[in-house]
Amino acid sequence: MIIVMLGAPGSGKGTASERLKKDLNLMHISTGNMLREQIKMGTELGMKAKEYMDAGELVPDEVIINMVKAVINSKEAANGVLLDGFPRTVPQAEALKEFGVNVDIALNIDVPNEEIVERMGKRRCCDKCGATYSLDFKPPKEEGKCDTVGCSGNIIQRDDDKPETVRARLEVYEKQTKPIAEFYKAQDKLYNAKAGDKAGKNTYQVVDEFEEFISKKS
Numbered sequence: 387m388i389i390v391m392l393g394a395p396g397s398g399k400g401t402a403s404e405r406l407k408k409d410l411n412l413m414h415i416s417t418g419n420m421l422r423e424q425i426k427m428g429t430e431l432g433m434k435a436k437e438y439m440d441a442g443e444l445v446p447d448e449v450i451i452n453m454v455k456a457v458i459n460s461k462e463a464a465n466g467v468l469l470d471g472f473p474r475t476v477p478q479a480e481a482l483k484e485f486g487v488n489v490d491i492a493l494n495i496d497v498p499n500e501e502i503v504e505r506m507g508k509r510r511c512c513d514k515c516g517a518t519y520s521l522d523f524k525p526p527k528e529e530g531k532c533d534t535v536g537c538s539g540n541i542i543q544r545d546d547d548k549p550e551t552v553r554a555r556l557e558v559y560e561k562q563t564k565p566i567a568e569f570y571k572a573q574d575k576l577y578n579a580k581a582g583d584k585a586g587k588n589t590y591q592v593v594d595e596f597e598e599f600i601s602k603k604s
């Protein structure tokens with residue numbers, strides 16, 4: 387099964403992905419985590435990507451497409467893949483099709499922008515494994531330390547989660563990424579979930595309902 391995770395930055399894609407990959411035994415491909423890994427290793431790709439990421443902009447399609455191409459057809463992906471943060475532009479969605487990857491369903495987590503900005507201020511992540519936390523509803527068990535078994539990473543705020551960058555990222559999302567939902571809707575592959583305080587639904591409830599939906603579908 388190939389699932390695409392859609393939604394604005396901070397909509398809960400990462401948290402939902404953590405659950406879905408375990409429940410459905412899928413390979414989790416997070417392009418954001420892959421890029422942060424490259425930055426940590428100090429590679430040329432990482433240094434180039436960092437400039438775009440710090441400005442809240444998207445990394446060029448060509449860089450991302452090549453990066454995903456290298457892993458999407460690997461052995462680990464044989465049981466299925468959860469694509470988190472990719473595709474983020476229509477050319478990336480088209481490239482995925484060209485790789486011969488047939489998306490089964492796209493889960494769009496739809497949270498109002500004002501809630502996103504508030505959430506992002508409270509979002510934290512592990513500097514080692516990339517696991518996400520929220521100071522509000524999912525704090526680490528031990529302050530400042532990652533909960534993941536075998537990981538001793540530190541909990542940090544991502545540079546691109548600072549308020550000015552968040553606003554730039556939301557603008558980019560509206561312009562470049564929102565059309566992807568339409569792309570999958572036109573193919574009858576979109577599952578849209580309204581979430582957040584106003585909708586009265588948290589990320590885990592969204593995942594529960596989505597899993598029920600796909601189990602009925604298959």
Ligand code: AMP
Pocket residue numbers: 395417418419421438439442443444445446447450470471472473474475478546555
């Ligand atoms: P994320 O962790 O998915 O929110 O991604 C963090 C940042 O990495 C984004 O704001 C972009 O700058 C970059 N990035 C991640 N995935 C992509 C992608 N598919 N296309 C372009 N840029 C990306």
